[in-house]
């Protein structure tokens with residue numbers, strides 16, 4: 001029996017994760033992390049009060065203690081700052097990945113350890129496993145549509161040791177079924193969307209509140225001006241919607257292929273199988289983070305360049321630089337819209353090895 005703190009978001013996944021641990025006979029307490037309230041009145045529904053109520057109701061149903069842990073200041077310092085700085089630099093950060101490393105398995109774990117807990121559990125679709133040598137590892141969740149290991153890619157080995165993922169062997173419909181069987185209040189609750197912890201706020205609305213619009217030209221690959229954008233941070237490489245530049249070609253659309261911060265230009269091109277700057281095989285990774293595997297050696301592995309992309313075969317060749325470890329990653333097949341700043345999750349089969357940031361994409 002362990003003493004486990006269950007991170008309860010008020011959603012169905014963490015409700016069932018908590019219920020399963022209680023059923024296994026552990027001493028479980030529930031905690032809701034209060035990271036954000038809608039102080040700036042950003043458009044969008046920020047249902048943290050409802051979420052707390054739901055999490056508390058489930059904890060009551062399960063007969064466990066429940067508390068709200070206020071981490072708003074840490075969230076601003078560790079996640080919002082990284083997010084806004086990233087966008088201001090013209091890269092695409094990933095706040096959800098940072099939430100896991102810095103908040104749930106970072107600050108919340110510090111709090112839990114100080115309060116005598118042995119582990120933290122979440123409702124992520126991921127599985128715990130142990131290698132022959134006793135090392136704790138994370139494997140992909142069984143449900144291919146829900147696997148969330150991408151968001152765990154930057155977890156540190158000591159975080160993997162204390163993380164528990166009770167629902168990773170279930171499919172989403174089974175999780176809902178279990179919640180219904182147990183009569184949990186959250187059984188039919190809609191899945192959350194939007195930025196991690198910020199509720200239903202859209203990233204675009206969030207950014208518009210904090211980062212000033214900075215209009216500039218939309219240009220094609222030849223440099224011809226086709227329109228005006230509202231700020232490079234509001235666009236993503238590979239994006240097709242919302243460009244407000246019509247293509248005159250039947251069934252062919254424009255896609256964002258590059259951002260040029262120096263000239264504040266957004267470069268678009270017609271999407272084809274060989275669109276220049278859209279497809280690349282080779283890139284440099286920095287900020288390499290391991291869940292426990294030796295990422296200072298070469299690997300033939302699977303790399304997932306963004307959430308919900310299929311993972312693709314690649315060769316990983318690390319090398320040491322002045323600023324730490326970097327790696328050259330070469331995919332077997334070209335990948336669409338690899339994006340500086342985004343996280344690349346690295347796998348050996350279904351084992352999560354770690355993650356890194358895309359630094360530079362090489363178009364050769």
Ligand SMILES: Nc1ncnc2c1ncn2[C@@H]1O[C@H](COP(=O)(O)OP(=O)(O)OP(=O)(O)O)[C@@H](O)[C@H]1O
Pocket residue numbers: 006007008009010011012013014015031032033034035104121122123124191192196197
């Ligand atoms: N505010 C929060 N307080 C406590 N735990 C949280 C909070 N937000 C997320 N979590 C934890 O992180 C897990 C993954 O978060 P995510 O936002 O991806 O939710 P999800 O997959 O929709 O799960 P759920 O259905 O439990 O909300 C949750 O299952 C929960 O354990």
